[in-house]
Amino acid sequence: MSDQPDTPATARPLLADMPGIELLHAMARGEVAPAPMATTTNIRLDTIEPGRVSFRGRAEPQHCNPFGAVHGGWFGVLLDSALGCAVLSVVPQGRWYTTLDYGVNLTRALPPGTEVICTAEVMHSGRTTAVARGEIRGAADGRLYATGQTTCLIMAL
Template sequence: MGRSRTVDWEDPAVSAGAVGQHSGLDFLREMQAGRLPAPPISATLGMTLEEVEYGRVVFALVPGEEHYNPIGSVHGGVYATMLDSAAGCAVQSVLPQGTGYTSLDLNVKFLRPVTVDTGKIRAVGTVLNSGRRTALAQAELFDSADRLLAHTTSSCLLFAV
């Protein structure tokens, strides 16, 4: 018998329309508080924004079978999505009102496998440098015992919104 999962999300245009109305930090805090809807990818993966501060964010996820690749572990794309979200949102947290960003690259290193037995995993993103046109961030993926599962660096392009 097959397994199934239902996913519900809110209109992503609501949050997208609010980006330029807040500083990056305030925008993320509004999202974390539920006053702005989370992006649909959060619902799709079951990922939550747990912590937000200036220059640092934390996303969490409890891996399930729906995250698996054909060899019986969590797909690398799930790692990459969590790490990209954490690095990008860390950059967003330092941006002034009227400034947006987009990822230019993502360099991911996979260090340990993740399965349903791993339990909750956390992607911790931090800003390494933020300039006028670009920003550099990193993100680390940890299990509940704080073992490093994966690491990324990401360059982001900054622009007016």
């Protein structure tokens, strides 16, 4: 690898040389650039295990709707990122994935500035599909703020 992190556009070809979990570890080490959305939304990869990942994040005022509440889209980005990376952690070398669908269920309002942990876990991983579920909880108090689920298509490069 070069001294510069790969851009997200080059992350998919890297899967020809490594399984998804290795790509996630390379991102965590800063060898592969995270998705630009992660910077925009103030989220970061926290833990990586086969079939399970977590992100940490903190919604700031720029992530709020006109009423001052954290926008539902912020929850969606955080859950979609964690759910997708959980699936990526079980994708073998030479394959990649794309989201077929995902859903988000908000359970309570999130005060801006509250640090949260989003944990996602693969429930099924087959040859062509994977299913994962996740939740967003307060980092300090464990309060549940949202849940989500996804179905992903796993394909050859």
